[in-house]
Amino acid sequence: MKRNILIAGVLVSFATAPLARAQSIWPSTLNATGGSTTVSGVQLEWSVGEMALVSTFSTSSIVVTQGVLQTRLSGAVNEVTPTSLGDYLTIFPNPANTVVNIQLNAVAEGTLTTRFMDMAGRLITEQKEAVKQGTNAQKIDVSNLAAATYMLQVYYKPNGGKEEATSYKIQKLQ
Numbered sequence: 785m786k787r788n789i790l791i792a793g794v795l796v797s798f799a800t801a802p803l804a805r806a807q808s809i810w811p812s813t814l815n816a817t818g819g820s821t822t823v824s825g826v827q828l829e830w831s832v833g834e835m836a837l838v839s840t841f842s843t844s845s846i847v848v849t850q851g852v853l854q855t856r857l858s859g860a861v862n863e864v865t866p867t868s869l870g871d872y873l874t875i876f877p878n879p880a881n882t883v884v885n886i887q888l889n890a891v892a893e894g895t896l897t898t899r900f901m902d903m904a905g906r907l908i909t910e911q912k913e914a915v916k917q918g919t920n921a922q923k924i925d926v927s928n929l930a931a932a933t934y935m936l937q938v939y940y941k942p943n944g945g946k947e948e949a950t951s952y953k954i955q956k957l958q
Contacts, residue, residue: 820870842905843904843905868948869938869940869948869949869950870950872888872889872890872891873886873887873888873889873938873940873950874886874887874888874889875887875936875938875952875954878952878954878955879954879955879956879957880926880954880955880956880957881926881927881956881957881958882925882926882927883923883924883925883926883927884900884923884924884926884936884954885921885922885923886898886921886922886923886924886936886938887919887920887921888915888919888920888921888922888940889918889919889920890915890916890917890918890919890920890940890942891917891942892917892942892943892944892945893914893915893916893917893942893943894914894915894940894941894942894943894945895912895913895914895915895939895940895941896912896913896914896915896920896922896938896939896940897910897911897912897938897939897940897941898910898911898912898922898924898936898937898938898939899936899937899939900924900926900934900935900936900954901934901935901936901937902932902934902935903932903933903934903935908929908934909924911924915940924936926954926956929956930956931956931957931958932956933953933954933955933956934953934954934955934956935951935952935953935954936951936952936953936954937949937950937951938950938951938952
């Protein structure tokens with residue numbers, strides 16, 4: 785009897801394994817620095833300063849897992865296609881003491897939206913401004929914030945184009 789239950793359990797495990805997903809959308813790793821690129825059709829991801837401790841923070845609309853580089857699962861439900869926004873966006877300094885600079889080398893006129901949040905998902909500041917083609921700069925004052933880890937979401941929508949988005953983990957120093 786125990787053998788039959790064990791065999792049935794193994795068969796059910798194999799049958800449902802392709803349906804199992806850790807998250808329903810493509811997970812993103814928020815690192816101090818790193819990135820991803822596609823070389824000869826192969827997606828490569830790297831990070832610097834990845835934490836050994838895994839921590840997960842969540843709200844009703846976002847789940848952030850720190851400490852593990854999560855690979856993309858092709859064909860996942862609600863899969864989000866990665867964009868090249870990070871190729872023409874520079875965020876510095878990180879870690880920061882007083883200000884975080886956002887520099888966008890826009891391919892076309894459009895709108896740049898930035899959302900700066902704490903790790904619980906609470907919105908600290910949101911800025912939305914029109915950008916011109918070429919270099920554009922935006923600053924976020926972090927001088928009054930406590931020393932902690934924050935999340936910066938950046939959205940760029942060129943006029944007549946598709947919106948692109950990316951996220952950064954920002955470390956605020958005292």
